[in-house]
Amino acid sequence: MRFRDEHPWPSSQQQLKGGSRDRTLDIAPANRRPHRLYRITMGKSFNPAQDIGSLEGKVILVTGGNVGLGKQTIAYLSAHNPTRIYLAARTESKARDAIASIKSSVPNACEITYLPIDLSSFSSIAEAAATFKAQESRLDILINNAGIIATSYSTTKEGYEIQFGTNHMGHALLTKLLLPTLLETAKQPGSDVRIVNLSSLGHYYPVSKGIEFDQAALAHESYSRCYGSSKLANLLFARSLAEQYPQITSVSLHPGIIITDLFKHVQSNVFMKLGFWIYGLIGLFLPGHYKSPERGGALNTTWCATTAKAELENGAYYMPVGKKSGGSRWARDEGLKKKLWEWTEEELLKYGY
Incomplete structure (x- = not known):
């Protein structure tokens, strides 16, 4: 802008x-x-019904597909004949309800399969990846969509601050475990393999170091800043993936300003509520403000997943819809990007992944 x-x-x-x-x-x-x-x-301008080409033969996995942006992304994609979409989510009843809802609203929807996963637990992520690989020999599009926001301080099973651990570490492990399948798919003639990471404008407002690698220190940080750091990590991780695996197109994005189920984690703190109200009010004057996931909120995700490969720059960050942006100063910090990649790899290896 x-x-x-x-x-x-x-x-x-x-x-x-x-x-x-x-x-x-x-x-x-x-x-x-x-x-x-x-x-x-x-x-x-992007109209999923008209602008998404055939996805025939493609296998897609979307985390957090049971609600909000993930659910609407699956609805858009399911109408274009992929072989199968995996809806990865924690709660089976909500996932089944989402699948039924999508099939009701999209009469020609492809097969949608529930994949149990808890992104705050490495063992659950490993089990989900193993289940997927036992059923599929290819993966064309991985959409790391799931996330949580503005919780009071707590940690994942492995001890990471809950937002950073879920939003970044969980997706980093899932991506690592699925990389062999993604890379094998990328070898096939005519393939177009993508990893799409949902970041946010929140990445402009991380903790003072950008990312705090001493996770215990985050107990004394604002949880909105911790969220910002997790979204910064999503963006930097996409950039590193593009460098490490250039045969796969990896991008990150800001979906727009939308009040989704993500905000259910906001506590009853009046200042937090006021902050989000102001955030939404300012958004009314900016491009990328949507009333709901169904009214445009999932467009940028879907565009990044399906637009012609030539329109994407590997590693780039996109504002709605399809506008490349440099992001914050932290997003352009090469040293921080390198440190995050190396630290993440070390942490995953520490747990045997």
């Missing part, structure tokens, strides 16, 4: 420019000369 004026709040004329792909919104404030415009990059 960029403004051509020093004043942040537009007030009168608005004009949408551009074709069906890249669009800009020029906003002329009242009582200003016509050339003094705000220009906001609006992203690409």
Whole structure:
């Protein structure tokens, strides 16, 4: 986003420019000369029903597919004839309800299979990966969508701060265990293998070090900052994956400003509630604000998973929809990216993975 004026709040004329792909919104404030415009990059026009090509033969796995963005992403993808989509989630009853709901709303939906997983437990993740590999010989698209936000301090079974442990470490282990299948799929003629990591604008607001590798120290940190660090890790992990495995297209994204079931973890702290209310209010003036996952919130995820490979830059971070962004200063920190990759590998090896 960029403004051509020093004043942040537009007030009168608005004009949408551009074709069906890249669009800009020029906003002329009242009582200003016509050339003094705000220009906001609006992203690409994307209609999943029309713009997703055939996914025939592809196997897809989406974590957190039982609610919100994950559920809507599966709904979009299921209409385009993939062989199978795995809905990875912790609670079976919610997953079964989500599958029934998707099949009800998408009459031509492909087969959707529930895959039990608890991303806060390495043993559960290992079991999920083993179950998947016992059933499938290929994996074309891995969407690391699941996440939690704004909990009071607690830890995963392995002792990581709960948000960092679930959002980053859980997905890092799942990705590592599925990499042999992803790499084998990438060897096949005409393959287009992708790993899509859901990050967030929250990555702009991590802890003071960007990422705190002494996880015990996070007991004294704001849990919103811990969330920001977990989202920064999602972005940096995608960048490292792109470097380590260039034959796979790995990207990260901000889905937009949406109030989803993710926010159910927000406690009854009045300041947190006020903060999220302001966050949503500001979002009304920005591109990428959606009323719900069903009303646009899953578009950027789906675009990253399905757009033509030539439109993606390996390792890039995308704002809605399909607009490449450099992200925060932390996101561009090569030293932090390298340290996170090496530390994550060491931690996983410590537990035998």
